[in-house]
Amino acid sequence: MPDNVHVIAHPLIKHKLTYMRKKDTSTSSFRALLQEISMLMAYEVTRDLPLASINIETPLAPMEAPVLDGKKIVLVSILRAGNGLLDGMLRIIPSARVGHIGLYRDHETLQPVEYYFKVPGEMSDRNVVVVDPMLATGNSAVAAITRIKDTQPKS
Amino acid sequence: MPDNVHVIAHPLIKHKLTYMRKKDTSTSSFRALLQEISMLMAYEVTRDLPLASINIETPLAPMEAPVLDGKKIVLVSILRAGNGLLDGMLRIIPSARVGHIGLYRDHETLQPVEYYFKVPGEMSDRNVVVVDPMLATGNSAVAAITRIKDTQPKS
Numbered sequence A, B: 001m002p003d004n005v006h007v008i009a010h011p012l013i014k015h016k017l018t019y020m021r022k023k024d025t026s027t028s029s030f031r032a033l034l035q036e037i038s039m040l041m042a043y044e045v046t047r048d049l050p051l052a053s054i055n056i057e058t059p060l061a062p063m064e065a066p067v068l069d070g071k072k073i074v075l076v077s078i079l080r081a082g083n084g085l086l087d088g089m090l091r092i093i094p095s096a097r098v099g100h101i102g103l104y105r106d107h108e109t110l111q112p113v114e115y116y117f118k119v120p121g122e123m124s125d126r127n128v129v130v131v132d133p134m135l136a137t138g139n140s141a142v143a144a145i146t147r148i149k150d151t152q153p154k155s
Helices: A011-021 A027-045 A082-092 A139-149 B011-021 B027-045 B082-092 B139-149
Strands: A051-057 A062-068 A074-078 A097-105 A112-118 A128-131 B051-057 B062-068 B074-079 B097-105 B112-118 B128-131
Touching (some): A011 A027, A074 A082, A112 A139
Parallel strands (some): A074 A128, B074 B128
């Protein structure tokens, strides 16, 4: 497996995935489990975000304290399946900005066609996380990422 | 620092802690940030939970799939401050069982006095996580953990 593919082997994620896979899991439980898994994934995805220092005033004294560097992170959801993951991640990072990409596959050319694209401004100072729960050929994911790279985000 | 003390240096936790420390953070934001930090801590705390295998039926086929081993994990909150952490952790592990320990310090003897103790049954087959956001002398935490050890939990 290539180095830049990271499989999250956390026991809680495995456990919840098992229950999502079960045939007799209700739609409501499935959604709740997906949200819980997304919250756990948010931990891994944001593990290496760079920090900067600011001066703050606490109830006791002034101090220098760490905050995330740069402008707010962007979570870009590939419509529509990405939205299930997006919800859970926003529970952990409620101040994140959000973008959406809509793509479908043209039945004749088999190429992905973009029907929607919306991301926040000032992308050059933002880190982007693309959320999509499904890969088949990976064509849509590649198209989405290429399109986001055109906006020249920080990473 | 001893080996069995684990400091979580995740950038999102550091960032949120900075905002919790700020003097002008509202009570409502403080509570929300505490819940978000608790959700992130739940990831670290459950990282090494042991798994077992069960057979499940998916919509496509039967398969062998991983689930958490043993009976449901117990989150034990030290009253009352532990409850803030408990809420966030239950968002990630909603099926966890819950216990509570109430302790106060006797002003004359300076010893911790237990006024409440309630944990689920079958502790010998359960892993326990004690949640408490504050350490001063650590006397109450030690008393709480000693008391839980008396119930002979799995870990």
